[in-house]
Amino acid sequence: xxxxxxxxxxxxxxxxxxxxxxxxxxxxxxxxxxxxxxxxxxxxxxxxxxxxxxxxxxxxxxxxxxxxxxxxxxxxxxxxxxxxxxxxxxxxxxxxxxxxxxxxxxxxxxxxxxxxxxxxxxxxxxxxxxxxxxxxxxxxxxxxxxxxxxxxxxxxxxxxxxxxxxxxxxxxxxxxxxxxxxxxxxxxxxxx
Amino acid sequence: xxxxxxxxxxxxxxxxxxxxxxxxxxxxxxxxxxxxxxxxxxxxxxxxxxxxxxxxxxxxxxxxxxxxxxxxxxxxxxxxxxxxxxxxxxxxxxxxxxxxxxxxxxxxxxxxxxxxxxxxxxxxxxxxxxxxxxxxxxxxxxxxxxxxxxxxxxxxxxxxxxxxxxxxxxxxxxxxxxxxxxxxxxxxxxxxxxxxxxxxxxxxxxxxxxxxxxxxxxxx
Amino acid sequence: xxxxxxxxxxxxxxxxxxxxxxxxxxxxxxxxxxxxxxxxxxxxxxxxxxxxxxxxxxxxxxxxxxxxxxxxxxxxxxxxxxxxxxxxxxxxxxxxxxxxxxxxxxxxxxxxxxxxxxxxxxxxxxxxxxxxxxxxxxxxxxxxxxxxxxxxxxxxxxxxxxxxxxxxxxxxxxxxxxxxxxxxxx
Numbered sequence: 252x253x254x255x256x257x258x259x260x261x262x263x264x265x266x267x268x269x270x271x272x273x274x275x276x277x278x279x280x281x282x283x284x285x286x287x288x289x290x291x292x293x294x295x296x297x298x299x300x301x302x303x304x305x306x307x308x309x310x311x312x313x314x315x316x317x318x319x320x321x322x323x324x325x326x327x328x329x330x331x332x333x334x335x336x337x338x339x340x341x342x343x344x345x346x347x348x349x350x351x352x353x354x355x356x357x358x359x360x361x362x363x364x365x366x367x368x369x370x371x372x373x374x375x376x377x378x379x380x381x382x383x384x385x386x387x388x389x390x391x392x393x394x395x396x397x398x399x400x401x402x403x404x405x406x407x408x409x410x411x412x413x414x415x416x417x418x419x420x421x422x423x424x425x426x427x428x429x430x431x432x433x434x435x436x437x438x439x440x441x442x443x
Numbered sequence: 444x445x446x447x448x449x450x451x452x453x454x455x456x457x458x459x460x461x462x463x464x465x466x467x468x469x470x471x472x473x474x475x476x477x478x479x480x481x482x483x484x485x486x487x488x489x490x491x492x493x494x495x496x497x498x499x500x501x502x503x504x505x506x507x508x509x510x511x512x513x514x515x516x517x518x519x520x521x522x523x524x525x526x527x528x529x530x531x532x533x534x535x536x537x538x539x540x541x542x543x544x545x546x547x548x549x550x551x552x553x554x555x556x557x558x559x560x561x562x563x564x565x566x567x568x569x570x571x572x573x574x575x576x577x578x579x580x581x582x583x584x585x586x587x588x589x590x591x592x593x594x595x596x597x598x599x600x601x602x603x604x605x606x607x608x609x610x611x612x613x614x615x616x617x618x619x620x621x622x623x624x625x626x627x628x629x630x631x632x633x634x635x636x637x638x639x640x641x642x643x644x645x646x647x648x649x650x651x652x653x654x655x656x657x658x659x660x661x662x663x
Numbered sequence: 664x665x666x667x668x669x670x671x672x673x674x675x676x677x678x679x680x681x682x683x684x685x686x687x688x689x690x691x692x693x694x695x696x697x698x699x700x701x702x703x704x705x706x707x708x709x710x711x712x713x714x715x716x717x718x719x720x721x722x723x724x725x726x727x728x729x730x731x732x733x734x735x736x737x738x739x740x741x742x743x744x745x746x747x748x749x750x751x752x753x754x755x756x757x758x759x760x761x762x763x764x765x766x767x768x769x770x771x772x773x774x775x776x777x778x779x780x781x782x783x784x785x786x787x788x789x790x791x792x793x794x795x796x797x798x799x800x801x802x803x804x805x806x807x808x809x810x811x812x813x814x815x816x817x818x819x820x821x822x823x824x825x826x827x828x829x830x831x832x833x834x835x836x837x838x839x840x841x842x843x844x845x846x847x848x849x
Contacts, residue, residue: 261839262807268784269705269808272697279714280696283721284689290722372505375477376512402548402576404505414513421584421616424555427506427523428513431587434552434580436545539684561670568678 352397353437357383357407359392359417364409367392371405371432378408404432467491470504477508482517486524498531499544502551530554537563538575549579556586562596569604577609581616585633588623594630598637605641615640673737681728688725695738696721698809699745705792705804706749716748723748736815743819746801753797783843791841795834802827803834 357369367383373396374380383392392407404423407415416422417433425431470490474483486507490500506527510520534550535542537560542550550563562582566575578599585595602615615636622632671679673694679687699720703713724731724744731740792800801820805811806827813824820827 258835258839261842262835264784265788265807265838265842266810268781268788269804270701271781271785272701273704273710275710275714276697276700279700279717280692282714283696283718284692286718287688287692287721287725288685370512372502372509375473376505376508378512401545402552402580404509421580422587423552423580424557424583424587427526428510428515428519432509434584436549436576436580438545438574438576536686539679539682559670564671564679565675568675571682 352399355396355398355435355437357394357396357405357417357435358419359383359407359415360390361392361407361409361415362390364392366410368408369394369396369405370408370414372403373398373405378411383407398435398437400437403435403437405435406430406433466494470500473504474507477511478520479517482507482520485517485521489521489524489528493528493531496532498528498535499548502531502548503527526555527551533560534563536560538567543574543576545576546574546579549576549583553579553583553586556583557592558582558586558596559592562592562600565596565600566603569600574609577612578603581612584616585619585629588620588629590619590623590629590633594633598633602637602640605644607640611640674733677728677731677733677737680725681731691725691737692721695741698738699741702742702804702809703745703749705788705808706797706800707753708789708793712752716745716752720745720748739811739815739819742805742809742811746819749801750797787842788838791838794841795837798822799830799834799837802830803838806831807835 359367361367368378369381369383370376370378381394381396383394385391386393405417407417409415414430416431420433420435422431423434467487470487471483474486474490477483478486486503490503493500493503503524506524507520510523515523530551531547533554534547537554538546538550553563554560563575563579566578566582570578582595582599585599586592590598598615599612602612607615618636619629619633622636623629627635671690673691676687676690676694680691696717699717700713703716704710707713707716720741724741727744731737792803795803802816802822805816805820806813813827816822816827817824822830
C-alpha cells in the first residue's frame with residue numbers, strides 16, 4: 252500500500268481509539284456543570300452575603316425565606332404594572348394627554364365599503380368597538396386612537412364580514428386562526 | 444438588617460397571595476365575559492402559568508379573544524393560546540432572560556413564523572443593549588411574505604450588526620416588498636436590498652474615500 | 664443535556680456567555696468537555712488528574728472570557744489553558760515518578776467502553792503513549808488526536824512549528840511501531 256495512505260489509515264485507527272468515549276465522561280461533565288452552577292459570577296456579588304459561593308453554609312430557612320421574598324415582591328410588582336384590568340372602550344382622541352398611551356392613526360383605502368372597523372388586541376378583538384370614520388374624499392377610512400406602548404395585532408373588518416390586513420403594516424406570524432395579523436408597534440418614537 | 448429581613452419576608456409572603464389572587468380573579472372575569480366557561484378556565488390556567496413564569500399575559504388573553512371573534516372552536520382557541528405561550532417562553536430563552544416584554548412578544552411572533560431560535564440569539568448579539576422589537580417585527584414580516592427564514596435572518600442580523608436603526612430597517616422592509624411585488628425572488632431581493640444599503644452606508648461612512656470606497660463588511 | 668444553541672459559532676456563544684447567559688456557558692461545556700477530557704486523560708494517564716485539569720480549565724476559561732479574542736478559535740484558546748493546567752499537574756507528579764504512567768497503570772486505566780476490539784485498541788494506545796515523554800505525547804495528541812493545525816498548536820504550546828513537527832513524527836513512529844497491524848501492509 253502507498254505509505255501515505257497507510258499512514259493515514261493507521262492515524263485514523265489511532266484517532267478512533269483516542270476518541271472512544273469513556274463511561275466516566277458524562278459523570279465528569281455533570282460534576283463540572285454542577286461546580287460551575289455553584290460558582291457565582293462577580294456580577295451577582297450583591298447576593299453573595301446571603302448565598303455561599305463555593306461551600307454551602309447558609310442556614311436553609313433564611314435562604315429560602317429571602318428567595319421567596321425576592322420572587323414574591325418581583326412578581327407582585329410586575330403584575331401590578333404590566334396587567335390591564337378591564338376591556339378598554341376605544342374612543343377617538345380627546346381629553347388630557349396620558350403618558351402611558353400614545354396617539355395612533357389607522358388609515359385604509361377601501362372603495363365600495365359601507366363600514367370599516369379596526370379589530371385587534373387593544374379592543375379585545377371586538378369588531379363593534381372601534382368603527383372607523385369615512386374621510387371626506389370617498390375611499391379613505393380613518394381612525395385616531397390612543398394605544399398603550401407595546402406590540403399590537405389587528406385587522407380591518409369591512410362591512411362586518413371581510414377581514415383585511417393593513418397593506419401598509421408589517422405582518423405577524425400566522426396566528427392559528429387563519430391569515431397574518433397586522434402589527435403596530437407603539438413606542439416613544441413614531442408608531443409603525 | 445438581619446433581624447428586619449425575616450419580618451419583611453413574612454409581610455411580603457402575606458401580601459403576595461392576595462395580589463396574585465386579585466390578578467387571577469381579574470383574568471377569569473375578563474375571559475368569562477367573552478368565552479364559554481370551560482374555555483375561559485383552560486385559558487386562565489395558561490395565563491396564570493405565564494404570569495408565574497414572568498412572561499407576558501395580555502397577548503395570551505388577546506389570542507383567546509381573537510380566536511373567539513374569528514369563530515374558532517374551544518380546542519382551536521386553547522390551542523392558539525398554548526402556541527403563543529410556548530413561543531413566548533422559547534423567545535425569552537433565545538433572547539435572554541433580561542428581555543423586555545415587547546421583545547418577547549415580537550420574538551414569539553418571529554418563532555411562530557418559522558424564524559429559527561438561533562436567529563433571535565444572533566439578533567441580540569448584533570444589537571446589544573438596544574431594543575429588538577422592530578428588528579423582530581421586520582424579520583417576522585419578511586418571513587410571513589415568503590422570504591425564506593434563513594435569508595431573512597441573515598439580512599436583518601447583518602443590517603442590525605452594521606448599525607441599521609429601526610427606521611432604516613423599516614425602509615429596508617419597504618424596499619424588499621416593492622422588489623418582491625415587482626417580480627423579484629424573495630430571497631434574492633432581500634439580500635440585494637441589504638447589500639445596497641451596506642454599500643451606501645460604507646460610502647458615506649468613509650470620509651475622503653468617496654462613495655466608491657470598498658466596504659470591508661462581510662455581505663450575506 | 665442538549666446544547667440549546669447548536670447553530671451558533673463558538674465565538675457567538677462565548678459572547679453570550681460573556682454577557683452572563685448561563686445556558687451559553689453550559690453550551691460551551693457541552694461542546695468542548697469531551698475533547699478536553701480525552702486529551703487530558705491520555706496526556707496524564709489518570710482519570711482523577713484529568714478531571715481536575717479539565718474542571719480548572721473550564722472554571723478559568725469561563726471567568727476569563729473577557730480576554731478571549733474572537734479572531735482566535737475558541738477551542739484553541741481553551742486548549743491553551745488546558746495544556747498549561749496539564750503541564751502544571753504533570754510537573755507536580757514529575758518529582759515523584761520518572762514516567763507519568765507505568766505500563767501496568769496504563770492497562771488498568773484504559774477506557775473500558777466499547778467492544779473488545781475497541782477496548783484492545785484503547786489499551787494499545789495507552790501503553791504506547793506511556794512510552795513517550797510529556798512533550799511528545801502532548802504534540803502527538805494535539806496533532807493526531809485533535810487534528811489541530813501546526814500553527815494553532817504552536818500558538819497554544821509556545822513551541823515552534825519545526826520542533827512540533829519533529830515531536831509528532833517521533834511520537835507517531837513510536838506509537839505506530841506498537842500498533843498491531845500497522846506494519847503488515849494490509
